[in-house]
Amino acid sequence: MNLQTIIEQLELTPLTQPRDFRGIQPRGGYASDMLSCVMAGAQPGNIWITLQAHINVVAVASLREVSAVIITENAHPEPDVIARANEQGIILLSTPEPSYPIAGKLWEMGIW
């Protein structure tokens, strides 16, 4: 399952610069808004689901090497957050939906 398919099926909006999402295959996911939990629990290649849109999301995503971050409930990161994400090659995706249904849909798509 590649990221392009996930973006289409979940109707996610990429916030960072476009690239070929078909080449990215997320392996599993992690859902939490507590950054330390993500540092401890997320694995490289995971999709991370959070409603945090703060700049430290980028640092955690980069240190944990997640494949993409889905920011839920339309929490919108400031432009400097998006700029930092672009700099560090982190993909930020946005959705109006809460984290719970997003995690459920990803699970049903076989992302686990």
Added chain:
Amino acid sequence: MSNNSLQEIYGRKGRIVTDQDAREIGRVEELAYELKNRDVMSREVHTAAPQMSISDVLMMLRKHRISGAPVMDGEQLAGIISMEDIVRAMSENALSASVSAYMTRPVISAHDYDSIVKSLETFTKSGLGRLPVVDESGKLVGMVTKGDITRGILLALQKDYHDEELRRYRASHLFEDITSDRTSLILRYRIKPRDFVNGGQASSHIKRALLRLGAPPQLARQCGIAVYEAEINLIIHSTNGGILRVQIEPHRILMQTTDDGPGIPDVAQALTPGWSTASSEARAMGFGAGMGLVNIKRCVDKMELESTPGKGTKLLMEINLSAEEKFKGGAEHPEEPPV
């Protein structure tokens, strides 16, 4: 962008894509967006005129070893004449006919400021092999072919690799190149209190430094997590910020944070998973899970937390490197140094 166009160019069809390949493909895709037509196009353009004969154009193409040329009516781009058009003219025995009768129109052109990914899409959709490139005023400034794009990407990749390889090469030989009884590299970062915006920057720099020194990725990640949590602790809790210090030696990595207050009243409690004294400001941003020190402990071989209320806190973290993780060079059995 279309996968077909890249596969067409790089011929990866049917090959098993390894992780390494995937990273490289990722960079190629990125470059397809970063590079503009003006970065890869040929600037020396051989043009034909509408009234030229097909045989004259054929001679011109042969002379310059090109497979097509834009047809210019004065300053105006009137069409494109390609080998395919010429073959059509030849089959109709019309070598003396004028270019205007056989050229392809209307002209599909590309802008010099557009990403090459757009040209690749145009190639795939239209079946064309070359595109005239025009600037903002519509003036012809070059030609772009799939070959130009491939060459442009390869040159950019080569430059990327060269730069990073050079950095890695220089850094990874540090311990080998310098002879001493005990060589260590010390990185120091000043962490400001409540500077959430730059939180994690020092950790990212440390992780990158370790990778450049030749550390295995797993080790670099482990250190990254430990110093991130320590860095965030300084940002959240310290009165005046503090110092993050990383000492890299061939056989171990020592990480340390020091601050001058407020200090921790009950160290044992601070080490309890889930215990946190983070402010509501910090909690709103997702900090304060009470897992920071627990995470650190999990990532390092030894952790020591010393704190005196009113004086300050010192956190020591140590990772001993296994035989495979050790940095090349340096003394085999270094004396135990004072920390």
